Amino acid sequence: MRGLIELDERLSAVVHRQRLPRLLEYAVQVLASVFNPHNILIVILVVLLIEIKRHTPGLTFCYVAAMVLGLGFSTLLKRVIGRPRPTLKVIEEAGKSTEHRQREKNHSMPSGDSVQAGAFAGIIWLLHGEPRGLLVTAGVMYARIYYGCHYISDTIVGAALGVFTAYVVVTGKRLLE
Numbered sequence: 001m002r003g004l005i006e007l008d009e010r011l012s013a014v015v016h017r018q019r020l021p022r023l024l025e026y027a028v029q030v031l032a033s034v035f036n037p038h039n040i041l042i043v044i045l046v047v048l049l050i051e052i053k054r055h056t057p058g059l060t061f062c063y064v065a066a067m068v069l070g071l072g073f074s075t076l077l078k079r080v081i082g083r084p085r086p087t088l089k090v091i092e093e094a095g096k097s098t099e100h101r102q103r104e105k106n107h108s109m110p111s112g113d114s115v116q117a118g119a120f121a122g123i124i125w126l127l128h129g130e131p132r133g134l135l136v137t138a139g140v141m142y143a144r145i146y147y148g149c150h151y152i153s154d155t156i157v158g159a160a161l162g163v164f165t166a167y168v169v170v171t172g173k174r175l176l177e
Contacts, residue, residue: 004153009086012151015142016090029097031136032143035116036103040067043120056127062169066119070165074115074158083109083154091148104149111150111158114141118162125163126170137162 020028033039044064051059085108091097117140121133141155150158 008151008153012086012145013090015145015152016086016148017094018146019094019096020146025096028139028143028146031139032113032147032149035113035120035140040116043116047120047123050124054128058173059123059127062127062166062173063120063123066123066162066165066169067116069169070115070119070162071112073161073165074110074112077110077157077161078107078112081109082107083151086148086151088148096147108150109154109157110161111141111144111154113144114150114155114158115162115165117141118159118164119166120162122163122166123170126166 019025035043044060044067047063048060051057085104088102114137117137121131121137124133125131137159141159144150144155145152
């Protein structure tokens with residue numbers, strides 16, 4: 001197990017040390033922040049607009065349910081696993097903003113932003129057959145690693161947990177219909 005953790009940390013350090021061109025960095029900053037708790041109402045509004053445009057009653061309810069379920073699971077897992085976040089040193093040495101990393105005070109595993117992004121993509125995929133939201137999830141995962149908030153495995157576990165919560169919620173919705 002220790003060998004896998006070391007490999008994860010070494011691979012993640014490659015992303016932590018990367019520098020992107022300024023324009024691309026702006027896009028990554030947005031992806032690093034879009035699913036954090038401060039912006040979640042904006043995401044819910046976007047889901048509501050998709051629901052209205054696509055005439056999908058219950059889409060917003062499903063997303064909020066998956067979001068809450070995912071938040072509960074991720075909070076519990078963070079406490080049980082207790083993995084520390086990457087240090088700020090690598091991000092500072094790369095000359096990147098440490099703003100995203102400094103906001104994070106809880107444990108690293110799983111990535112809560114990746115959980116929310118996975119839930120978002122999972123709900124859209126399962127209710128609309130539209131898998132492109134997974135690209136947004138991948139972007140969020142990369143951004144969270146890029147800014148030193150997480151290791152690669154944190155984001156993989158988070159995204160998988162988000163898609164799983166979406167599956168549970170959509171399955172429940174279908175059973176109740």
